[in-house]
Amino acid sequence: MASKTAICGRLLDFTADPAEVGADASYRYIPNGAIVIEDGKIASIGPATDLPAGMPVDDYGQALIMPGLIDTHIHYPQTRVIASYGAQLLEWLDKYTFVEEQKFADPDHAASVARFFFDELLRNGTTTAAVYCTVHPESVEAFFTESDRLNTLMIAGKVMMDRNAPEALTDTAAQSAADSADLIAKWHGRGRQNYAVTPRFAVTSSEAQLEAAGALLRDNPGVYMQTHLAENHAEIAAVREQFPWSRSYTDIYDRFGLLGPRAIFGHGIHLSDEEIARLSETNSTVAFCPTSNLFIGSGLFDMARLRNGGVKVGLATDVGGGTSFSMLRTAAEAYKVLQLNNQNLPALQAFHMMTRGNAGVLGLADRIGTLEPGSDADITVLNASATPAMAHRMETVDGDLEEELFVLMTLGDDRSTVATYVAGERLYGAGKT
Numbered sequence: 007m008a009s010k011t012a013i014c015g016r017l018l019d020f021t022a023d024p025a026e027v028g029a030d031a032s033y034r035y036i037p038n039g040a041i042v043i044e045d046g047k048i049a050s051i052g053p054a055t056d057l058p059a060g061m062p063v064d065d066y067g068q069a070l071i072m073p074g075l076i077d078t079h080i081h082y083p084q085t086r087v088i089a090s091y092g093a094q095l096l097e098w099l100d101k102y103t104f105v106e107e108q109k110f111a112d113p114d115h116a117a118s119v120a121r122f123f124f125d126e127l128l129r130n131g132t133t134t135a136a137v138y139c140t141v142h143p144e145s146v147e148a149f150f151t152e153s154d155r156l157n158t159l160m161i162a163g164k165v166m167m168d169r170n171a172p173e174a175l176t177d178t179a180a181q182s183a184a185d186s187a188d189l190i191a192k193w194h195g196r197g198r199q200n201y202a203v204t205p206r207f208a209v210t211s212s213e214a215q216l217e218a219a220g221a222l223l224r225d226n227p228g229v230y231m232q233t234h235l236a237e238n239h240a241e242i243a244a245v246r247e248q249f250p251w252s253r254s255y256t257d258i259y260d261r262f263g264l265l266g267p268r269a270i271f272g273h274g275i276h277l278s279d280e281e282i283a284r285l286s287e288t289n290s291t292v293a294f295c296p297t298s299n300l301f302i303g304s305g306l307f308d309m310a311r312l313r314n315g316g317v318k319v320g321l322a323t324d325v326g327g328g329t330s331f332s333m334l335r336t337a338a339e340a341y342k343v344l345q346l347n348n349q350n351l352p353a354l355q356a357f358h359m360m361t362r363g364n365a366g367v368l369g370l371a372d373r374i375g376t377l378e379p380g381s382d383a384d385i386t387v388l389n390a391s392a393t394p395a396m397a398h399r400m401e402t403v404d405g406d407l408e409e410e411l412f413v414l415m416t417l418g419d420d421r422s423t424v425a426t427y428v429a430g431e432r433l434y435g436a437g438k439t
């Protein structure tokens with residue numbers, strides 16, 4: 007029989023979306039709680055006083071124990087593109103990103119950056135992400151090899167790009183289809199790995215390549231699709247010129263069969279009502295990337311408009327256009343973007359998005375994103391008093407959970423992560439006993 011272990015502290019997870027059921031009915035909170043883990047899964051949760059004597063315990067005292075955080079859009083080859091000065095999207099790609107991504111033809115470089123990337127996610131409490139690799143199959147091999155070693159649940163794919171990029175970064179429609187098919191056969195469904203067909207965006211793909219992407223999705227049910235959509239005005243103008251027959255940017259992807267419940271579109275800032283209706287009808291997801299949208303100057307995401315239009319919205323860092331690996335920092339910037347749109351983001355809704363919400367848009371809510379018994383034991387332990395300024399602020403928070411969460415998302419970052427568990431194994435932080 008497999009041995010059981012336990013993690014103790016203040017347990018918090020969500021059972022419903024606070025935007026739909028109201029704050030009080032949305033979450034489960036056990037102040038002196040314990041999670042029992044067996045075979046990488048959550049066996050049970052309940053009061054710590056119910057634990058049998060002798061079970062090994064990591065006791066985190068007053069820290070908050072939540073499901074691992076989930077990032078719905080990030081680029082692992084851009085860990086050295088982050089914080090690149092002074093450009094909007096198309097220039098930023100040419101000047102910084104396309105230079106850095108060329109290095110991933112070298113498997114050793116790809117492996118070393120993949121190791122850094124996973125270390126960084128785990129020290130930020132992130133346990134699952136939807137990840138862009140580069141055009142090189144080697145970059146995908148390196149990524150999934152590291153993810154499989156760590157046993158993290160990841161979604162990733164080879165970027166497909168056959169025009170409007172340096173020659174060293176372009177494939178062809180046929181080559182991208184063959185490479186993607188090989189990578190799907192090898193990695194999709196292996197352990198906890200999931201493949202995403204990944205045309206970078208319409209600007210860098212020919213019609214033949216978008217057609218090939220659609221065929222990959224039809225031939226491989228269950229794989230994801232990720233791309234960028236309506237991020238920046240110059241990008242949208244370029245797309246209109248390249249696809250003169252299209253009704254809209256979304257229409258191009260639609261025409262090639264790329265919309266659907268497993269499709270994740272980064273940004274979606276500048277969309278027409280017709281595009282929003284189509285994204286909703288197809289049950290597609292838009293990833294809201296606030297730090298990136300502010301940093302690259304793309305615009306202010308209108309979350310209420312998309313949600314009211316029935317579109318699933320995920321929250322994402324978009325490193326390296328985004329400026330932080332931390333989902334807490336990302337939530338803080340999401341709050342500010344929505345403030346500028348006269349909308350708000352209550353702390354419970356933000357933490358729902360980072361956990362159960364993002365799991366739900368990825369179709370993974372039965373496996374990750376909650377502390378429900380039977381789900382995978384991907385867990386993060388967070389401290390809202392991690393820095394002197396946070397501890398000082400927390401002195402005025404008299405046991406109010408929502409206020410504590412708001413302090414955590416507004417002031418927190420990687421320093422707030424006490425520990426991160428992946429499938430029941432502690433991969434970051436110390437086990438306090």
Ligand SMILES: [Zn+2]
Pocket residue numbers: 079080081234272324327
């Ligand atoms: Zn992106």
